[in-house]
Amino acid sequence: MAHSEVHNNRGELRIYESVDELGTDLADYVAELSELSVKERGVFAIALSGGSLIGLLGKLCKAPYNRTIDWAKWYIFWADERVVAKNHVDSNYKLAKDGLLSKVPIVPSHVHSINDSVSAEAAADDYEFDIRQMVRTRLISVSDISDCPKFDLILLGMGSDGHIASLFPNHLVLDEKDQWVTYITDSPKPPPERITFTLPVINSASNVALVVTGGNKAEAVCLAVDAVEPDCQSIPARMVQPTKGKLVWFLDRPAASKLNNSQFPNQG
Numbered sequence: 001m002a003h004s005e006v007h008n009n010r011g012e013l014r015i016y017e018s019v020d021e022l023g024t025d026l027a028d029y030v031a032e033l034s035e036l037s038v039k040e041r042g043v044f045a046i047a048l049s050g051g052s053l054i055g056l057l058g059k060l061c062k063a064p065y066n067r068t069i070d071w072a073k074w075y076i077f078w079a080d081e082r083v084v085a086k087n088h089v090d091s092n093y094k095l096a097k098d099g100l101l102s103k104v105p106i107v108p109s110h111v112h113s114i115n116d117s118v119s120a121e122a123a124a125d126d127y128e129f130d131i132r133q134m135v136r137t138r139l140i141s142v143s144d145i146s147d148c149p150k151f152d153l154i155l156l157g158m159g160s161d162g163h164i165a166s167l168f169p170n171h172l173v174l175d176e177k178d179q180w181v182t183y184i185t186d187s188p189k190p191p192p193e194r195i196t197f198t199l200p201v202i203n204s205a206s207n208v209a210l211v212v213t214g215g216n217k218a219e220a221v222c223l224a225v226d227a228v229e230p231d232c233q234s235i236p237a238r239m240v241q242p243t244k245g246k247l248v249w250f251l252d253r254p255a256a257s258k259l260n261n262s263q264f265p266n267q268g
């Protein structure tokens, strides 16, 4: 059973005894949002990340979700992508295809991956153009307080340095306000060239989930959730603050181990 609570302005924290329990609740959460969105809008626009997240989504490929989710209504995007060929081992698209998309009945034309045959800058421009077309036809909603796309769900992982998508600590692109998708060529984590959603897009989503496991991320989780300025100033995960949407953290015990203990009585 998860220990769950709303924590200051940092969203809902769900803490699990095991990664297996986390995976089950994460699958339920995604399935519920998919059902709600299909009921309300007729489609479900979801943005994935790479890394450990994809393995944690594995239960979606199994019963009952593989049969009960309305996969034909899913439109899939990436919150970030490495600028490598789609069949490259570092590709977030390949990771998601091998781990999830090839195992469920997604409509191939609903999978919006990046153009892997151009520069990082051109790939970011192309991807933003693609998303603008989808907003125009309302396959992706639009925020009522900015012109940003309002994804039904953005799923994010977090690195041990607190990065989310390809937004790294102290990087200039954290200040990007105008573009929806931008690029970097100096990622501190290889590969260096990446494209990424900007913070205004992430914070315009209806739902954002931050999925984090492992003790090596406990310090960054604490900085992103508990710390007060200036300690947490450069932690991108702390800048995830959906304006009108809902933020949920999915944490295993090791990742949550440095959070303020008094708030989590079951924590060992």
Ligand SMILES: O=C1O[C@H](COP(=O)(O)O)[C@@H](O)[C@H](O)[C@H]1O
Pocket: 049, 050, 051, 052, 053, 080, 081, 082, 092, 156, 157, 158, 159, 160, 163, 164, 165, 166, 189
């Ligand atoms: O490079 C990336 O890292 C983050 C975190 O990955 P994880 O393996 O530590 O969970 C990931 O969310 C992002 O999409 C990816 O490009």
